[in-house]
Amino acid sequence: MAASYFFYACFNPLYLILIGYSTLVDYTVVAIMAKSPRRKMWLSVSIVNNIGLLGFFKYAGFITENINALLSSLNVSYAIPEPGFILPIGISFYVFQSMSYTIDYYRGRMDREKSLIAYAAFVSLFPRLVAGPIERARNLLPQLHKTPKVTTQDVTDGLSLFIVGLFKKVALADYLALYVDNIYTAPEQYQSPALVLATFLFCWQIYFDFSGYTDMARGIARIMGMNLMLNFNNPYLATGLGDFWARWHISLSSWFKDYVYIPLGGNRKGTLVTYRNMFLTMVISGLWHGAAWTFVIWGAVHAIGRFVTRELERTAFYREKVPKLVKQLLVFVFVTFAWIFFRAESIGDAWVIIMRIFSSGWANPYCPVLALILVFVVWLYQFMYESRLRWIFNLVPVRIGIVVGMILYLAIFAPSSEQGFIYLQF
Amino acid sequence: MKLNGTKKDKIMKEVDETKAPFSSNNIRLSGREWIIAAIICFGLLFFGPELWGHLEKFNPGVDYRLPYELGNDYWLYGRYCRWACSKYDTLVVGDSVVWGHYVSSDNTLSHYLNQNAGKECFANLGVDGFHPAALGGLLRYYGRNISSKKVIIQCNPLWMTSAKHDLQTDKEFHFNHPKLVPQFFPRIPCYKDPFSKRFSAAIQRYVSFFGWSSHLQIVYFENLDLPNWTLENPYENPISAVTLEFPSPNDDLEENFPWTEKGITQENFQWVELAQSLQWRFFRQTINLLRTRNNTVFVVVGPFNEHMLKPESYNTYQRMKSEIETWLRQNNVAYCIPSVLPSELYRDASHPLGQGYSMLAKQLFENQSFKSTILNASGD
Numbered sequence: 001m002a003a004s005y006f007f008y009a010c011f012n013p014l015y016l017i018l019i020g021y022s023t024l025v026d027y028t029v030v031a032i033m034a035k036s037p038r039r040k041m042w043l044s045v046s047i048v049n050n051i052g053l054l055g056f057f058k059y060a061g062f063i064t065e066n067i068n069a070l071l072s073s074l075n076v077s078y079a080i081p082e083p084g085f086i087l088p089i090g091i092s093f094y095v096f097q098s099m100s101y102t103i104d105y106y107r108g109r110m111d112r113e114k115s116l117i118a119y120a121a122f123v124s125l126f127p128r129l130v131a132g133p134i135e136r137a138r139n140l141l142p143q144l145h146k147t148p149k150v151t152t153q154d155v156t157d158g159l160s161l162f163i164v165g166l167f168k169k170v171a172l173a174d175y176l177a178l179y180v181d182n183i184y185t186a187p188e189q190y191q192s193p194a195l196v197l198a199t200f201l202f203c204w205q206i207y208f209d210f211s212g213y214t215d216m217a218r219g220i221a222r223i224m225g226m227n228l229m230l231n232f233n234n235p236y237l238a239t240g241l242g243d244f245w246a247r248w249h250i251s252l253s254s255w256f257k258d259y260v261y262i263p264l265g266g267n268r269k270g271t272l273v274t275y276r277n278m279f280l281t282m283v284i285s286g287l288w289h290g291a292a293w294t295f296v297i298w299g300a301v302h303a304i305g306r307f308v309t310r311e312l313e314r315t316a317f318y319r320e321k322v323p324k325l326v327k328q329l330l331v332f333v334f335v336t337f338a339w340i341f342f343r344a345e346s347i348g349d350a351w352v353i354i355m356r357i358f359s360s361g362w363a364n365p366y367c368p369v370l371a372l373i374l375v376f377v378v379w380l381y382q383f384m385y386e387s388r389l390r391w392i393f394n395l396v397p398v399r400i401g402i403v404v405g406m407i408l409y410l411a412i413f414a415p416s417s418e419q420g421f422i423y424l425q426f
Numbered sequence: 427m428k429l430n431g432t433k434k435d436k437i438m439k440e441v442d443e444t445k446a447p448f449s450s451n452n453i454r455l456s457g458r459e460w461i462i463a464a465i466i467c468f469g470l471l472f473f474g475p476e477l478w479g480h481l482e483k484f485n486p487g488v489d490y491r492l493p494y495e496l497g498n499d500y501w502l503y504g505r506y507c508r509w510a511c512s513k514y515d516t517l518v519v520g521d522s523v524v525w526g527h528y529v530s531s532d533n534t535l536s537h538y539l540n541q542n543a544g545k546e547c548f549a550n551l552g553v554d555g556f557h558p559a560a561l562g563g564l565l566r567y568y569g570r571n572i573s574s575k576k577v578i579i580q581c582n583p584l585w586m587t588s589a590k591h592d593l594q595t596d597k598e599f600h601f602n603h604p605k606l607v608p609q610f611f612p613r614i615p616c617y618k619d620p621f622s623k624r625f626s627a628a629i630q631r632y633v634s635f636f637g638w639s640s641h642l643q644i645v646y647f648e649n650l651d652l653p654n655w656t657l658e659n660p661y662e663n664p665i666s667a668v669t670l671e672f673p674s675p676n677d678d679l680e681e682n683f684p685w686t687e688k689g690i691t692q693e694n695f696q697w698v699e700l701a702q703s704l705q706w707r708f709f710r711q712t713i714n715l716l717r718t719r720n721n722t723v724f725v726v727v728g729p730f731n732e733h734m735l736k737p738e739s740y741n742t743y744q745r746m747k748s749e750i751e752t753w754l755r756q757n758n759v760a761y762c763i764p765s766v767l768p769s770e771l772y773r774d775a776s777h778p779l780g781q782g783y784s785m786l787a788k789q790l791f792e793n794q795s796f797k798s799t800i801l802n803a804s805g806d
Binding site for chain 1: 448449450451452453454455456457459460462463466467470471635636639642651652653654656657660661664
């Protein structure tokens with residue numbers, strides 16, 4: 001716990017007040033809940049407190065901005081002052097993690113954690129503190145109680161995870177960012193090929209960036225003798241949008257499924273209600289990512305995608321006749337299209353990008369071929385990994401060769417510029 | 427509330443069922459496989475640069491100096507040092523004054539020293555922009571081969587003309603070659619790079635692999651890392667860019683007429699007190715380093731363009747010069763303080779023009795200390 005708090009304080013010591021407050025409130029709420037007959041009320045206290053924290057620190061600016069825009073459109077000269085504080089790093093992650101503990105306890109899915117230190121360590125465990133995975137208390141707390149037994153395999157597995165994560169982040173994500181950032185900063189200056197390629201590369205950049213972080217976090221935890229959940233499972237091989245969300249940011253999608261979608265009724269109350277629930281879950285998930293309308297639209301676009309693929313999957317033709325590869329490519333193209341809203345600086349920019357993709361000229365995109373080759377190599381690797389050819393990667397020389405290749409590439413060719421992790425802003 | 431046994435078992439079973447797979451890829455090495463991978467990596471890290479040296483031919487000719495654009499290639503400087511140590515009696519080290527910023531390679535100090543000697547025995551190991559703090563680092567980490575040689579080192583008072591030149595400002599100042607200066611101690615006030623960068627710079631000095639990888643970037647990738655190079659050359663094949671040929675020394679000189687014709691006027695430099703000067707401290711450390719490596723050191727102070735100094739500044743400079751001389755004498759360091767060159771032979775505050783170098787070389791050859799230290803020692 002001390003190490004995690006020290007790690008967090010390195011960003012800003014004031015953040016400790018916030019994480020300490022959130023931890024104390026949920027720990028106390030559950031302690032009271034254990035003795036109180038008014039369990040539901042105490043659960044509400046925890047939820048309101050957590051959502052309130054998130055709303056205040058993450059969405060206050062967004063809400064103010066929109067109220068001011070509304071007032072202005074109504075010709076009201078008054079404007080609410082903008083809040084001046086910075087979004088504390090990782091708040092979306094640890095607030096959700098802490099909330100899952102109180103909800104799970106309320107649902108009777110786990111025992112109360114008696115040790116405040118263990119609970120604080122669960123909320124703040126440093127490898128996953130700032131960008132997940134959002135662990136469930138029932139997975140992580142038991143591990144924190146045990147004396148860590150670090151085996152040789154834990155260390156070698158941790159190293160393996162870490163090196164892959166480092167490669168994804170430094171060699172791939174940061175490389176792709178160089179091209180993507182240029183284009184997305186001024187999309188009106190570029191034509192269709194550049195915009196399409198930048199969107200394609202962003203699709204991979206965000207995957208490499210976020211899954212790279214998770215791999216490193218899991219690797220470090222593993223070296224300490226702890227297991228964190230898998231957060232990404234080759235999402236761009238998904239055959240449907242439902243499948244995509246079962247592979248992308250798994251800890252968050254399963255959180256939304258367990259604590260939003262199912263409590264709303266899930267798919268138990270008819271098609272229309274199911275789609276309403278899906279839509280609400282996806283829009284809230286979009287908003288979780290960032291306080292901007294672009295994220296809301298991104299969530300809504302995904303919701304629509306889920307409706308479509310769900311309906312398609314119900315038809316025998318789509319299930320049986322359409323080749324898997326075609327389904328994978330369709331999902332990939334759709335997800336890539338949706339990333340435009342996620343990456344664009346504003347809805348206006350997203351609109352410009354979409355319009356220019358379909359209506360501008362065919363100017364040379366000047367996209368580095370090497371970046372495309374690297375992406376296609378990774379894509380091919382993933383296809384092979386999920387195919388009958390997987391045995392190739394079980395060969396010792398192949399695995400050693402890949403690791404040596406990654407280390408040498410990092411040592412010789414990695415970009416010298418430093419890029420932050422995309423998901424730290426959430 | 428306490429969970430009953432059956433419910434707890436059910437939940438734990440659920441946890442086990444959802445227990446994450448190791449990863450979404452097959453990159454998972456066992457302990458033994460990691461050892462093999464580590465041996466291969468370390469082998470390549472340590473022997474790769476050495477092997478590369480055999481593959482990439484480096485044959486400097488007469489009056490060679492490192493091309494201007496390779497000034498940051500410390501690994502190549504190390505190679506050049508090894509080569510120069512094996513071919514030459516005397517190495518001339520210093521900043522752009524030794525390198526010859528405004529003159530062609532056959533108009534430099536080392537060229538005229540060779541001309542006066544009647545044979546090729548002085549190598550030009552000057553590099554553009556190497557202030558004493560950086561030069562010290564360069565010789566300490568990349569010039570390890572310079573031992574038991576005769577070394578002429580130039581002391582350029584220009585680096586003490588202001589607190590900024592002397593790296594003493596508290597405000598951050600981006601100076602040349604920060605990777606070569608002491609990263610942690612002594613503290614350089616204007617050097618504000620974060621700990622991670624400093625730590626990495628400190629490590630790079632000891633692992634030649636990193637110097638070699640930046641050599642590749644500098645020589646073949648326009649001084650860019652590979653990703654940035656591919657942005658500039660999106661359709662080029664990076665492998666074909668590695669031609670194994672060095673850029674030819676470029677004598678594309680800037681205008682080489684005297685300072686007075688450039689509209690430069692006299693200046694009142696805010697000299698740093700010698701006792702407090704960081705650059706002077708680093709210069710002294712470099713002399714000590716060279717001497718501990720059994721080199722015979724000869725210091726050339728200047729030639730500074732004293733014509734450019736306003737009277738007040740001139741007086742301070744004279745005082746400083748005499749303090750430098752006192753220290754050199756007290757520490758038994760052979761030196762020469764050449765008399766100031768004619769005004770028209772300077773390009774700016776410290777760089778002579780070609781004829782100036784010729785005159786400077788003559789002065790050195792007439793200097794008793796130079797004769798006894800550099801010339802007589804080799805029997806010339």
